[in-house]
Amino acid sequence: MSITYLEAIREAQAHALRDDPRVFIYGQDVGAFGGAFKATKNLAVEFPGRVLDSPISEDAMVGLAVGAAIEGMRPIVEMQFADFSTVGFNQIINQAATLFWRTNVPCPVTVRLPFGGTSGSGPFHSQCLETVYAHYPGLIVLTPATVEDAYSMLLEAVAIDDPVIFCEHKLLYYHLKAESLPSEALPVGKARIAREGRDMTIVTYSAMVHEALEAAKELAPEGWEVEVVDLRSVKPIDTDTVMASVARTGRLLCVGEAWPWGGVTAEIIARVTSEGYGLLDAPPQRLNAKDTPVPYHPNLWAAHRPTARAIAATARKLLRL
């Protein structure tokens, strides 16, 4: 038996609904239809009255979730695509993210964002918004890269007393598979060493973990042993694991699918250079998507985002510095 990343997300929600009567799901087409990606398939039947179709009203969807959380519920909001969460941005960053700070009342809302590029999806169904949400105080931002993490981190997200932006990568939905669901997991907030190495550290997250692992494989026959750190959560960032890795390798490349200006890769480099300057044998580098909207055509799309080949090319330059 094998289970996909998408099925893991569905199973995590089923598990949460089964275990906790406070959990309900709210989003567009999530009910009888089972969601645009089928992440809530059959859940409306299995859990009657707890998987609710919403109008196309992202602002009101999140606002409603905040109210329900105040009332002691644990809502999961599904955005049909991460891109559309910008319509609910105000409620996420000004309502959900400030509630605890202002009132000491926790706001346990999970907002699921199907995010990231897939070929042919174009500018409005491909965006990576983890950087934008991570900028705001009061939010936890999770970016699982594996089937196991998709499952265990979503379960933990629902249990966390704070608003969680759960970034699930659409490119991983169908092709990423695991043998079974995990029974135990690394807690949220801890990064994972996805591959050990001694010559260079690649820090990345979500779908880019797999591109980075491919790049590391490509570099192995050339004699380079590249360590890959999967951040798992971009807020908080597990700076300790990153620093320890850079201490071992002396070289740092940060890879993200989001746009280059500011962001997670810039944040990692800022932290490593300010706190661990002496650990570095070469200037740290980063690789992001190009600073344009995400293109539609596969030729353009493949060149817009970092790929294993592009990562390997940047890594080679860094290794020779």
Added chain:
Amino acid sequence: MLQTVLEAGTAENTALFRETYLAACRFMLRARLLDDKFAALWRSGRIHGGVFLGRGQEALSAATAVWLKPGDVFAPLIRDAAGRLAFGETILDAARTYLGSALGPMHGRDGNVHRGRPREGYLPMISHLGAMISVVNGILLARRLKNISGTVGVASIGDGATSTGAFHEALNQAAVEKLPLILVVANNHYAYSTPTSRQFACPDLADKAAGYGVEVSSVDGTDLNACLKTLGQAVARARAGRGPQLIVATLLRLCGHGEHDDAGYIDPKIKSSPAGRDCLKVAEEHLFRQKWADPATLAVWRSEVIREIEEAVAQAQREPAPDPFAEEWRAIATERLSETHEET
């Protein structure tokens, strides 16, 4: 049966209506005097940040909240001083928030009208207009999921907020879910300085209700008597399961947007129109006419409230201000997940 429920307390000749009127009137007076005090404190530089008064909107605000019961939800906006008090806020909570006492409900992290106690159904507004409506919806939907019935929620907005996407999304959402929401629109003719002619093009804001499929009532917001009847019936309809109720009240803000604003843009014609009446004076005259109170009684009420306000303000001023060194500087509840990284 339903008719009886709807009319309970809203028929003018009953003792309940008289009691409710008197209670609302006293909340209006408390709010007016508290607002006057905050304005004075602001002018003497004792309040940090802005001061936003509810002058001219006390009748509508008090008449809304006075019908609410324990377990109901209230999301006031900036001109709801009277409704806040009627919903159970203490003068001390208001004073502590305006004066920045660390002991206030917002601990100095937020101020002025941004105050509340969410666990008690009293929601602290964010500044983005229309944004509180869907939060009220969420509490009401959660109640339904928990099989709690009979409670209602009020969200308060102005004419300007009816132009926001948040208003549209939330009212539509409440209608789709048939939630017991009472959405009270105070049409005070200006959103800051913008007149309604630049805000909407329909002849009357009440026209919007048909598009959402919700019941609507219009009311003279300067007349406590009318406000009490209209709001009492709307709250009863929502409580009886009739779905969202839109209320459109016509009145005039008898102050600036904030105390920094001299409101020189207000058309004198509106000031001298019925909408420009002072609702507190109208309510007091009604009290005298009905012989429910005389000027001497009112003077006693006034002096009692002033003493209470002075005591609360004096206490809040003596209390410690928030200490940046004692502040945890943590925006999330889960301590282990707070960012440990700090700039050196």
